């Protein structure tokens with residue numbers, strides 16, 4: 001039996017079911033949260049997240065992969081509480097975000113690996129939980145000297161443990177390709193890597209370059225229609241399925257039950273469907289209308305997540 005570490009313990013990969021591969025319960029600056037009373041209304045957030053997770057569960061979603069990295073306010077205690085109260089399975093992540101912070105500078109790759117490794121092998125944040133995936137991120141500035149270091153941290157954690165890598169990219173700058181280059185140079189098997197935020201483009205030729213190197217692509221920002229409307233996201237996936245790539249595509253929203261980057265009202269206005277419900281409610285029917293077969297849909301929402309988490313251990 002292959003297992004993946006969920007926040008409430010190991011999950012048989014056969015029980016992952018319909019899995020949203022890139023979501024967030026909470027994205028928040030820890031310093032602001034710690035310093036300013038009221039920056040996070042914890043009980044309110046937990047109640048809201050439990051409601052959203054239950055709504056997703058009622059629609060068939062069995063597992064959420066929470067890809068919040070360490071320095072975007074990842075809080076495993078909150079993830080455990082939401083998993084317990086909603087009954088949904090949650091997998092947490094380790095790894096760092098791309099925004100450059102002063103403390104990145106003085107540490108070499110292997111020291112940073114030493115800090116994060118126990119989150120995979122022992123426990124995380126003083127809880128009984130372990131993380132099940134490694135997050136890496138590269139945005140518009142590309143693979144800077146510091147970013148290369150962070151990508152190498154992810155690669156070495158992966159090689160030491162076999163736990164898959166999933167990334168944030170800026171697809172219009174081609175940073176997914178650059179990530180693949182760094183990972184390949186570190187000896188990573190690219191079939192164990194999800195290159196994220198690929199759904200923000202309709203550039204099939206670019207996506208096929210990423211796919212040809214073996215990685216899975218995350219079509220994972222459904223609901224952010226102001227970046228690219230759902231219809232175009234759907235037709236890109238339909239075309240890729242027609243070309244035979246269904247086995248390397250996963251679906252998600254990159255939605256957050258709470259994110260402190262903008263006021264709640266602004267998010268609700270700019271992206272009203274940006275919740276864990278949009279894919280079951282709107283996207284899957286649209287994919288069917290666009291001619292994507294039921295078999296390909298099941299591959300993208302169940303089969304591929306299972307394959308990504310079934311690994312042979314370290315190498």
Ligand SMILES: [Zn+2]
Pocket residue numbers: 022023024067168254
């Ligand atoms: Zn994200």
